[in-house]
Amino acid sequence: xxxxxxxxxxxxxxxxxxxxxxxxxxxxxxxxxxxxxxxxxxxxxxxxxxxxxxxxxxxxxxxxxxxxxxxxxxxxxxxxxxxxxxxxxxxxxxxxxxxxxxxxxxxxxxxxxxxxxxxxxxxxxxxxxxxxxxxxxxxxxxxxxxxxxxxxxxxxxxxxxxxxxxxxxxxxxxxxxxxxxxxxxxxxxxxxxxxxxxxxxxxxxxxxxxxxxxxxxxxxxxxxxxxxxxxxxxxxxxxxxxxxxxxxxxxxxxxxxxxxxxxxxxxxxxxxxxxxxxxxxxxxxxxxxxxxxxxxxxxxxxxxxxxxxxxxxxxxxxxxxxxxxxxxxxxxxxxxxxxxxxxxxxxxxxxxxxxxxxxxxxxxxxxxxxxxxxxxxxxxxxxxxxxxxxxxxxxxxxxxxxxxxxxxxxxxxxxxxxxxxxxxxxxxxxxxxxxxxxxxxxxxxxxxxxxxxxxxxxxxxxxxxxxxxxxxxxxxxxxxxxxxxxxxxxxxxxxxxxxxxxxxxxxxxxxxxxxxxxxxxxxxxxxxxxxxxxxxxxxxxxxxxxxxxxxxxxxxxxxxxxxxxxxxxxxxxxxxxxxxxxxxxxxxxxxxxxxxxxxxxxxxxxxxxxxxxxxxxxxxxxxxxxxxxxxxxxxxxxxxxxxxxxxxxxxxxxxxxxxxxxxxxxxxxxxxxxxxxxxxxxxxxxxxxxxxxxxxxxxxxxxxxxxxxxxxxxxxxxxxxxxxxxxxxxxxxxxxxxxxxxxxxxxxxxxxxxxxxxxxxxxxxxxxxxxxxxxxxxxxxxxxxxxxxxxxxxxxxxxxxxxxxxxxxxxxxxxxxxxxxxxxxxxxxxxxxxxxxxxxxxxxxxxxxxxxxxxxxxxxxxxxxxxxxxxxxxxxxxxxxxxxxxxxxxxxxxxxxxx
Amino acid sequence: xxxxxxxxxxxxxxxxxxxxxxxxxxxxxxxxxxxxxxxxxxxxxxxxxxxxxxxxxxxxxxxxxxxxxxxxxxxxxxxxxxxxxxxxxxxxxxxx
Numbered sequence: 001x002x003x004x005x006x007x008x009x010x011x012x013x014x015x016x017x018x019x020x021x022x023x024x025x026x027x028x029x030x031x032x033x034x035x036x037x038x039x040x041x042x043x044x045x046x047x048x049x050x051x052x053x054x055x056x057x058x059x060x061x062x063x064x065x066x067x068x069x070x071x072x073x074x075x076x077x078x079x080x081x082x083x084x085x086x087x088x089x090x091x092x093x094x095x096x097x098x099x100x101x102x103x104x105x106x107x108x109x110x111x112x113x114x115x116x117x118x119x120x121x122x123x124x125x126x127x128x129x130x131x132x133x134x135x136x137x138x139x140x141x142x143x144x145x146x147x148x149x150x151x152x153x154x155x156x157x158x159x160x161x162x163x164x165x166x167x168x169x170x171x172x173x174x175x176x177x178x179x180x181x182x183x184x185x186x187x188x189x190x191x192x193x194x195x196x197x198x199x200x201x202x203x204x205x206x207x208x209x210x211x212x213x214x215x216x217x218x219x220x221x222x223x224x225x226x227x228x229x230x231x232x233x234x235x236x237x238x239x240x241x242x243x244x245x246x247x248x249x250x251x252x253x254x255x256x257x258x259x260x261x262x263x264x265x266x267x268x269x270x271x272x273x274x275x276x277x278x279x280x281x282x283x284x285x286x287x288x289x290x291x292x293x294x295x296x297x298x299x300x301x302x303x304x305x306x307x308x309x310x311x312x313x314x315x316x317x318x319x320x321x322x323x324x325x326x327x328x329x330x331x332x333x334x335x336x337x338x339x340x341x342x343x344x345x346x347x348x349x350x351x352x353x354x355x356x357x358x359x360x361x362x363x364x365x366x367x368x369x370x371x372x373x374x375x376x377x378x379x380x381x382x383x384x385x386x387x388x389x390x391x392x393x394x395x396x397x398x399x400x401x402x403x404x405x406x407x408x409x410x411x412x413x414x415x416x417x418x419x420x421x422x423x424x425x426x427x428x429x430x431x432x433x434x435x436x437x438x439x440x441x442x443x444x445x446x447x448x449x450x451x452x453x454x455x456x457x458x459x460x461x462x463x464x465x466x467x468x469x470x471x472x473x474x475x476x477x478x479x480x481x482x483x484x485x486x487x488x489x490x491x492x493x494x495x496x497x498x499x500x501x502x503x504x505x506x507x508x509x510x511x512x513x514x515x516x517x518x519x520x521x522x523x524x525x526x527x528x529x530x531x532x533x534x535x536x537x538x539x540x541x542x543x544x545x546x547x548x549x550x551x552x553x554x555x556x557x558x559x560x561x562x563x564x565x566x567x568x569x570x571x572x573x574x575x576x577x578x579x580x581x582x583x584x585x586x587x588x589x590x591x592x593x594x595x596x597x598x599x600x601x602x603x604x605x606x607x608x609x610x611x612x613x614x615x616x617x618x619x620x621x622x623x624x625x626x627x628x629x630x631x632x633x634x635x636x637x638x639x640x641x642x643x644x645x646x647x648x649x650x651x652x653x654x655x656x657x658x659x660x661x662x663x664x665x666x667x668x669x670x671x672x673x674x675x676x677x678x679x680x681x682x683x684x685x686x687x688x689x690x691x692x693x694x695x696x697x698x699x700x701x702x703x704x705x706x707x708x709x710x711x712x713x714x715x716x717x718x719x720x721x722x723x724x725x726x727x728x729x730x731x732x733x734x735x736x737x738x739x740x741x742x743x744x745x746x747x748x749x750x751x752x753x754x755x756x757x758x759x760x761x762x763x764x765x766x767x768x769x770x771x772x773x774x775x776x777x778x779x780x781x782x783x784x785x786x787x788x789x790x791x792x793x794x795x796x797x798x799x800x801x802x803x804x805x806x807x808x809x810x811x812x813x814x815x816x817x818x819x820x821x822x823x824x825x826x827x828x829x830x831x832x833x834x835x836x837x838x839x840x841x842x843x844x845x846x847x848x849x850x851x852x853x854x855x856x857x858x859x860x861x862x863x864x865x866x867x868x869x870x871x872x873x874x875x876x877x878x879x880x881x882x883x884x885x886x887x888x889x890x891x892x893x894x895x896x897x898x899x
Numbered sequence: 900x901x902x903x904x905x906x907x908x909x910x911x912x913x914x915x916x917x918x919x920x921x922x923x924x925x926x927x928x929x930x931x932x933x934x935x936x937x938x939x940x941x942x943x944x945x946x947x948x949x950x951x952x953x954x955x956x957x958x959x960x961x962x963x964x965x966x967x968x969x970x971x972x973x974x975x976x977x978x979x980x981x982x983x984x985x986x987x988x989x990x991x992x993x994x995x
Contacts, residue, residue, distance in 0.1 A: 002969070006946035024952070028913060028962045031955070032932060035914040038957075057932070064933060071940050 014072040025068050079414075080421075087422040094394075098426065100794055101390055104787050105430025105474070106437065108383020111783045112376045113438040113470045115776065118446050119373065121271070126355045128265045129201045131308075135354035136315060138169070138305035138322075142345035149358065150301045153281075153294045158332040159305065159349075160194060165321045166307040168200035171281055173303050174273050178561070178752040180250035181237070185752045188233065190251065191268050191275035192284055198228070200308045201269070206231070208245040208260030216280040225283050227256035231264040233276035251277060253750075254286045269306055269357045289563040298338040306354050315353055322349040371773070371849070375532065375780045378525055380473060382784050384481050385522045386791035389515040391423060391485040393798035416486045423482025431474035438470075445779070488514070515795055516831050523835020524842060526781075526788040527872050531843040533774075533781035534864035535850055535857055540774040542856035543767060548599065549695030549704055551633035555759035557598060558583075558725040558740050561752050565721070569648075572721055573713045575747065576625065577644060582743045583727060586736065591728040593632070594625035594712055597697075598724050600766040604698055609675050609686075609708065611664050619660055620697050623710040623723075629655075629692050631726045639671045639690030642711040653711050655690040660706035675708070699766050701855055726759075773853055785875055792879035796828050800883045808892040817888040825877075825884035832876035836869055843868075900981060901928070902938055903947065903966065903974040910965035912955060913939055939964060947973050 014021055033054050040050035070078075091098045126132040138159070139147040151159075156171045163169070170193065177190040195213035204210070205228065215226045227249055229237070238244045249256045256279060268275050281303070285292040293300040309318055326348035330339050395402075402415055560579070567575055580592045597603050610616045626642045629635070639655070646653055654675065661670045665688070675686045686708075694704035712723065729736060737756040744751050764771065800807075807820055847859040857864075905916040916939075917930045942948045947970030955961040966974070 003945045007944045010944050024962065027960060028936070029932075031912070031959055031961045032914045032917075032936075034959065035955075064936065067933075067937060068940055071937060071944065 011072060011074055015074075021072060022065075022069070025065055029064060079417075083418045083421045084425070087418060087425055091422060091425060097390070097394055097794070098429075100790055101387055101426045102430045102433060104383050104386045104390070104790055105427055106433035107783050107787055108380050108386075108434070109431050109470055109473050110434030110437045110441065111780060112380050112473060113434055114441040114445060115372060115376050116469050117438060117442045121446070124356065125271060127201075127269065127271065127357045128267065129203050131202065132355040133353070134309045135200075135357075136166075136307050136309060136318060136351040137354040137358045138307055139350045139352060140347055141350050142342070142347050144345075147350060148301070149304060151303045151305055152296075152298045152301050153303060154297055154333050154335070155329070156194070156303050156305060158329050160196070162325070162329065163310075164325065165310055165313045165318045167310045168196040169305065169307040170194045170197040170200040171303045171305050172197060172269055173281065173284070174268075174270060174275060177252045177277070177287065179237075179277070180253075187755075188251075188276045189274060191273070191278050192281045192287075193268075193278050194281045197278070200306065201266075202308075203263065203266050205260040206263045207234075207242070208258070210260055210262075211278060211280055216282050218282050218285075220280065220283065223257065225254065225256045225280065225286070226259040227251070228260045228262060228278040229258055230262050230266070230274070230276050230278075232274065234261045236276075249277070251279065252287045254283065256283075269304070269354075270359045271357045272359045298333060298335045304358055306358065307351070315351060318351045322351055325349075371853070372776050375529060375777060378529055379780050379783050379787070382522055382525050382529075382787050384476075385518045385525075386787050386794075387423075387426070388481040388484060389518045389522075389791060390794045390798075391482060392488060392515045392518075393795045395419070395485040395488060397798055397802060416483075419486035420479070420482045423486070424478040427474040427478035427481075431470055435467075435470055445775070484514070519791060519795055519831045520835040520838065522788050522791055523832055523872065523876065524839030526784040527836055527839030527868055528843045528846065529777070529784040530781045530868040530871060531839075531847060531865060532850060533777040534868050535847060535854060535859065535861060536770075536774040536777045538861065538864055539854040539857040540767070540770050543700050543770060544763075546700065546856065547696075548700065548763060549634060549693060550599070552759040552763045554729050554731065555632070556725075556727045556729060556736055557757045557759055557762065558727060558736075559598075559755040559757070560722060560725065560744065561754075562721040562723075565748065565751060568721060573644065576712070576723060578747065579743055580625070580725065583725065583740065586739045588730045589727055589736075590730060591627060591631035591726075593628040593630070593726050594723045595628060595726055596623040596712070596720070596723055597621075598762065599695060599697060600699060600762055602698060602766070606705075607677060609664065609677050611673070611675060614664065617663055617706065619664075620705045620707045621710065622707065623712045623715055625712045625723075628709070628726070631728050632695070633728075634695055635693040637691045637693065638669075639688070641690065642709075642713070644713055646711045646714050648714050648716065650714070652684065652686045652714055653689045654686040655692055655709040656688055657692050657694050657704065657707040657709075659694050659704055660708055661688075661691045663706045700763065701770075725754075770853070770855070785871070788872075789875050789879045792828055792831070792876055793882060796824070796880055796883040797886075799827070800824055800887050803887075804890060807887055807890050811890065812892040820890070821884040821888040824887040825880050828876060828880040832873065832880075836872060839872075840865070840869065900974065900977040901930075902935070902942065903970055903977065906948065906964055906966045906970070907974060910951070910963045912961040912963050914961075916964070942970070946970075 036057065037047075037050045037054045040053055041047060045053065127135070129135070137149065138151075139149045140151070141147045151171075156169075159169050160171070172194070173192040175190050175192070176187055178185040179188045193211060195211065195216035198205075198210035199212065208228075211226055211228055214221045220226060229244070229249075234240055234244060237249075238247065241247075244258055244261060247258050249258060256277075262278075267273065268278070279287070282294075285294050293302045307318075309315070329349065330342055330347065333339060405415060406412065562572070562575075576594055580594065583589060584592045597605050604620065605622065606618055606620045608616045609619045624642070626644055629641060636655075637658070642653065642655070656664070656670060656675075664670075664675060665673050670688045670691055673688050675688060677684050677686070692709065695707070696702070697705050697707060725740075727736065737754075740754045740756060744754055810823075811817070811820060843865070844860060851859040901920050902916055905911065905919045911919070913935060917932070917935055920928055920930050939948065943950050943964070947967060948964045949967050951963050951965065952960060953963050
């Protein structure tokens with residue numbers, strides 16, 4: 001034993017001192033040779049004779065050198081080297097096969113790594129803060145199916161001081177803000193944070209200090225309102241000025257003093273957000289003006305809460321503690337009506353792991369991504385099956401070579417090892433190819449999915465997890481996929497091999513079953529993926545075609561922020577009229593109007609209304625200007641539109657949509673009827689002056705809710721003053737933004753630049769989850785189809801090549817080329833049919849899973865299924881055509897001769 | 900075993916070992932270089948010998964081998980085995 005360890009250690013040392021060892025060996029042998037020569041000379045030979053004798057004795061010095069060197073090397077290492085070199089030569093000789101195999105694996109691994117890196121960036125990557133696994137996200141569980149994650153400010157303030165199981169509880173809120181610079185106002189990403197935010201995340205600043213409890217009070221600390229900026233903002237705004245601390249920033253017309261700069265890797269708590277300025281939460285009233293969220297108290301749910309667990313406390317323990325203390329937390333909120341409502345909903349607080357931070361997008365995408373993962377697995381399985389059957393087909397072709405080697409003394413283990421190295425090399429090359437393509441694909445895909453105007457950044461850069469995933473995938477592929485073919489290929493001795501050879505005898509049926517079975521499974525899998533893609537894509541198309549109720553084509557949305565302007569009431573309406581008039585005069589503009597709620601933007605305004613003697617109904621609302629319905633192309637069925645001279649002092653007028661009219665005033669003529677609402681003890685009456693068509697409100701999937709439109713000019717004085725212009729243009733012009741900006745600036749340069757967006761983009765974004773699913777499933781289906789086509793072609797090509805002599809004899813006996821082609825072509829049909837049948841059955845059963853994602857499409861849509869089957873049949877035929885054609889071109893004489 | 904015995908008297912280089920064996924066996928045992936050096940290296944690998952580079956009698960650079968404690972033990976066990984073997988063969992040959 002001791003000898004062996006000594007050997008091992010010496011060999012390790014030899015690995016590092018190869019050249020020195022070589023030199024020493026050469027020196028040693030040279031010394032011996034020299035001594036020998038001297039002895040011969042002493043014994044009387046001439047120097048020349050001595051030289052020759054020595055040469056003869058020593059022979060080829062190199063050979064001895066080699067033998068000595070061998071002693072010092074690791075046997076298996078040197079074997080491995082030799083095998084690798086041999087495998088590389090073999091693979092290079094069969095370039096076509098190698099290319100096909102690498103491509104297959106690249107597609108499989110590439111597709112999966114791409115999607116995995118997106119999932120990683122979205123769901124799995126932990127926040128770049130110390131001990132991120134000690135962070136939790138706080139939420140509330142009520143009688144609704146999903147928990148809620150946004151809190152009103154008073155609730156947060158209660159929790160902020162109750163530590164119990166948490167060392168810190170902190171809050172954040174992300175928004176955009178306008179920062180004043182010398183050239184005007186510029187947009188920046190803002191994050192409002194509570195006092196313990198930075199101490200809870202435990203990341204120190206690179207310059208200056210962070211915000212603390214003393215900053216999170218009304219009016220800020222005694223020195224004024226403080227702000228912390230990100231490294232990116234520091235570069236963009238201050239040119240990385242080292243004296244940035246103490247400089248002032250004017251954010252949304254409020255002055256802040258910069259007190260610190262955060263390091264580059266700090267991104268707050270939302271992995272998809274890149275905040276540029278952090279301000280105290282208590283500055284929200286100053287930033288948002290009169291209609292600020294803090295003043296709304298328990299009626300506004302806007303703050304995200306996170307906390308850091310105390311040492312030794314686990315997440316379940318925290319949950320238990322929160323459950324027990326939820327009641328007393330509620331009691332401390334000073335709004336008894338609100339408390340009663342929450343008690344009725346069985347409200348209690350919950351904590352979830354927060355190591356990956358918190359983002360809304362994750363809530364949207366969680367379910368689809370899990371389904372996508374399943375498809376990922378399908379594609380990888382497909383690629384592996386493909387590779388396995390290709391290797392098997394190839395192994396069958398190399399049987400003679402392997403049998404010869406076996407008979408000459410090679411052990412089966414060594415042969416299997418060499419074949420495994422081949423498949424390992426292929427999978428390595430395929431993985432590297434897939435990995436190089438993955439980042440580009442990932443960026444393109446995530447841009448398509450989450451792009452648009454919401455600036456979300458999914459970090460799809462390859463990190464350790466992604467590498468580990470790809471490495472694992474390729475290793476599994478190589479071993480599993482290479483082992484079976486290797487074992488199968490080496491299973492026959494030379495004797496058997498020579499007996500069977502290339503004779504036109506019975507085809508080796510037994511041997512061909514396994515690859516054909518695998519191809520059948522592959523075809524089935526491909527069919528399932530194509531069906532999934534078809535269902536999701538047609539569902540998406542139906543969603544778009546269902547219409548929004550208005551025409552979003554060539555409709556622009558202009559957001560004007562008037563929160564900080566003093567204009568109210570009549571003066572405000574005149575402002576909007578003026579801006580609207582100037583906009584209408586722009587070239588290419590057809591209609592202009594105003595709305596308060598932008599449809600499909602996840603914003604909701606609703607209240608309870610009732611008719612005298614009728615039931616209370618929950619009605620959605622919006623406030624709009626005259627010509628709104630015309631600009632939106634919503635039909636106005638009955639009555640009249642609003643007019644600018646409808647004043648707040650006049651009787652309140654409203655327009656109902658069809659659904660609301662049918663709900664509140666069924667069977668009667670709604671015009672002239674009154675709808676009532678209870679507000680602060682009084683009853684307000686609204687007169688119905690028109691009925692409009694239904695339009696989608698919150699999102700495209702839900703049908704249009706009963707909606708009531710107020711006249712914008714009849715709003716109360718405390719109505720929020722910021723409206724959105726809806727502008728119908730003739731064609732997509734980029735000049736609208738500049739025109740709007742100059743119009744607004746001319747009237748009042750203090751008004752921040754209006755934000756122009758396209759209604760089509762807003763519709764797209766509201767469908768982002770559905771678009772994700774459809775796009776990804778189509779991507780996977782395409783990968784699956786390519787891989788299957790490659791596999792079908794490859795295996796058929798190989799088996800055809802082996803049957804060359806059989807075909808030659810057939811043709812010599814009179815078979816026509818067409819018949820031969822048909823023979824080969826039909827060979828794949830069993831595989832294709834079997835696979836299609838199997839895949840069809842599985843798809844029919846499995847498509848129920850997708851049912852919840854589909855809109856207006858049955859999970860068994862006959863068109864989709866038929867189309868998928870046809871598509872697969874087409875691909876299978878195309879893949880089988882080439883080998884069939886090649887078989888038909890075989891020259892009989894040459895074929896029989898080549899055995 | 901012969902190599903080990905040759906080095907029992909003190910460190911030597913490879914050539915000297917071969918010469919000593921040849922001389923002491925009265926020219927009967929001629930050690931081929933092709934067997935000598937692999938054996939020396941193998942024993943160095945196994946820890947029976949320790950190697951050091953030094954100057955030979957005529958001031959050339961040579962690799963000297965020295966017996967280690969392990970090597971001494973190995974020499975003893977091998978010579979015991981050889982003694983047993985040779986006396987056994989002798990007994991068999993002496994039997995009539």
